[in-house]
Amino acid sequence: MNREKYLTIASIGVISLFVLDKMIVAPLTNLWDSRAKEIDYLTKDVTKGRQLVAREEMLRERWAEMNMRALPEDRPDAESQIFTSIDEWSRSARLKTSRIIPNWRDEDDHSKLNFRVEATGDMEAVMRFLYDLDGERLAMRVESFDLGSLDKRGKNLALDLMLSGLELPKGNRQ
Numbered sequence: 001m002n003r004e005k006y007l008t009i010a011s012i013g014v015i016s017l018f019v020l021d022k023m024i025v026a027p028l029t030n031l032w033d034s035r036a037k038e039i040d041y042l043t044k045d046v047t048k049g050r051q052l053v054a055r056e057e058m059l060r061e062r063w064a065e066m067n068m069r070a071l072p073e074d075r076p077d078a079e080s081q082i083f084t085s086i087d088e089w090s091r092s093a094r095l096k097t098s099r100i101i102p103n104w105r106d107e108d109d110h111s112k113l114n115f116r117v118e119a120t121g122d123m124e125a126v127m128r129f130l131y132d133l134d135g136e137r138l139a140m141r142v143e144s145f146d147l148g149s150l151d152k153r154g155k156n157l158a159l160d161l162m163l164s165g166l167e168l169p170k171g172n173r174q
Helices: 002-054 056-069 075-093 123-134
Strands: 096-106 112-119 141-147 158-169
Touching: 002 056, 075 096, 075 112, 075 123, 075 158, 112 123, 112 141, 123 158
Parallel strands: none
Antiparallel strands: 096 112, 112 158, 141 158
């Protein structure tokens, strides 16, 4: 009888430990792990916020510069400025432009004016054109750049260039 009593007590103890583990320990462990992950995320978020606060002045200066360099809000005026600039760059570089195609893309908080430029010329003309483009005051960015040879010696080159300019609406200019 004593043996049966010990086995019953042992069985009840094992079942109690199993229930304790499944009902109390495992949920508390999962809760602890989720809280630890949340604390880690929040710690990183606070660190990132402190870094932004430390760089506030530099970011505000950069934003002011972007606002100053953004395309005009009047779309025909913006297109005209870029057409004029591309024409000046290609003339000064002696690069022959065959096609210039504008395309507006509206985003949530800004618009982009994309220009596809197809041109031909020698290496010096291409380099001069890109040099002039790099010195542009407007917020222009080279999105893609393809250069190919039109002859066996590579003296005459074909340039396929995708440019984009930034336009900020009135509400985003501060």
